[in-house]
Ligand SMILES: Nc1ncnc2c1ncn2[C@@H]1O[C@H](COP(=O)(O)OP(=O)(O)OP(=O)(O)O)[C@@H](O)[C@H]1O
């Protein structure tokens with residue numbers, strides 16, 4: 001299980017270490033940094049999928065994603081005696097992301113991305129570069145437990161005797177993570193383990209529910225233990241839960257939210273269609289006829305009752321377009337999912353947060369913005385995990 005997520009110089013997250021529990025609920029006012037925390041998690045997953053530099057460029061490049069405030073605030077700035085002003089940078093620009101687990105055998109990972117340094121003429125001279133990457137054992141980076149160390153193009157691995165470093169001859173390109181550029185299962189098994197772990201993280205963000213939404217159309221049905229991100233395979237995912245998952249939980253989840261209602265998957269050849277029987281109607285409604293909120297709720301059921309739970313499930317604002325009365329039932333589904341997977345939920349729905357209040361392993365994280373910088377409002381220093389970044 002992950003115990004900490006650390007982010008530096010990404011949007012309003014100048015320096016933030018977030019403690020993670022079995023179920024972490026991240027909340028806060030508009031503009032406090034919730035979506036930035038979600039996006040930072042996604043960037044970490046993009047690293048393992050080989051797309052982090054592309055994702056950053058799509059977000060507007062380092063010039064737009066890097067923390068736009070000063071390197072640090074002086075006491076006079078904080079008192080309001082002098083305006084917040086940029087002092088000359090003493091340190092190189094560094095967007096940093098990392099995570100770690102609490103156990104000694106858990107792997108921790110950190111990456112440091114910066115501005116290109118090379119003076120070689122290239123058309124990609126604005127692309128961000130990976131400057132540092134490290135993997136270690138335990139809750140924070142220590143020289144003695146470091147396993148993999150990348151500095152610029154140079155990669156070295158801890159030898160079998162755990163004292164000496166083995167230098168990998170082949171240089172790692174500046175635009176790529178070692179996690180996708182180097183994958184020798186014998187020399188660095190921890191790299192492969194960690195990469196597969198990061199690739200298995202599952203994210204759900206706003207499901208579409210407009211008239212043309214993929215979830216509203218009948219689809220080719222195949223065995224679907226994991227709902228697609230766009231919800232297009234809703235019917236097949238529901239039917240998979242019915243056949244190899246917890247069919248009782250599926251029926252209870254529907255009844256919990258819509259008393260007396262029942263979902264059925266109609267199979268016509270290889271086409272699957274979601275049907276919903278509701279109280280007082282003579283025929284079931286198809287997915288195309290369901291209200292936005294009802295369809296979204298069915299999508300959450302399919303996502304959260306997955307017969308193949310991931311190690312980590314990250315949900316961004318699952319309350320979107322649900323009536324507040326549905327939120328307690330959604331909370332029960334999320335709490336149930338947190339028994340199988342570690343869950344991070346970003347939400348600003350008070351009723352959803354209240355519904356999760358007495359869940360096992362709950363870690364509430366309330367974000368606030370001070371001087372443009374995101375901070376954790378509900379925890380004191382002793383509750384924030386220790387974190388060390390690798391030096392450049
Ligand atoms: N490069 C940057 N440097 C500093 N702050 C930034 C930068 N880019 C964006 N911000 C600010 O970061 C803040 C956090 O944004 P974020 O989208 O994470 O907020 P949020 O908590 O999700 O808000 P909402 O509830 O409105 O969705 C915003 O106020 C935004 O203006």
Ligand SMILES: [Mg+2]
Pocket residue numbers: 034035036
């Ligand atoms: Mg947001």
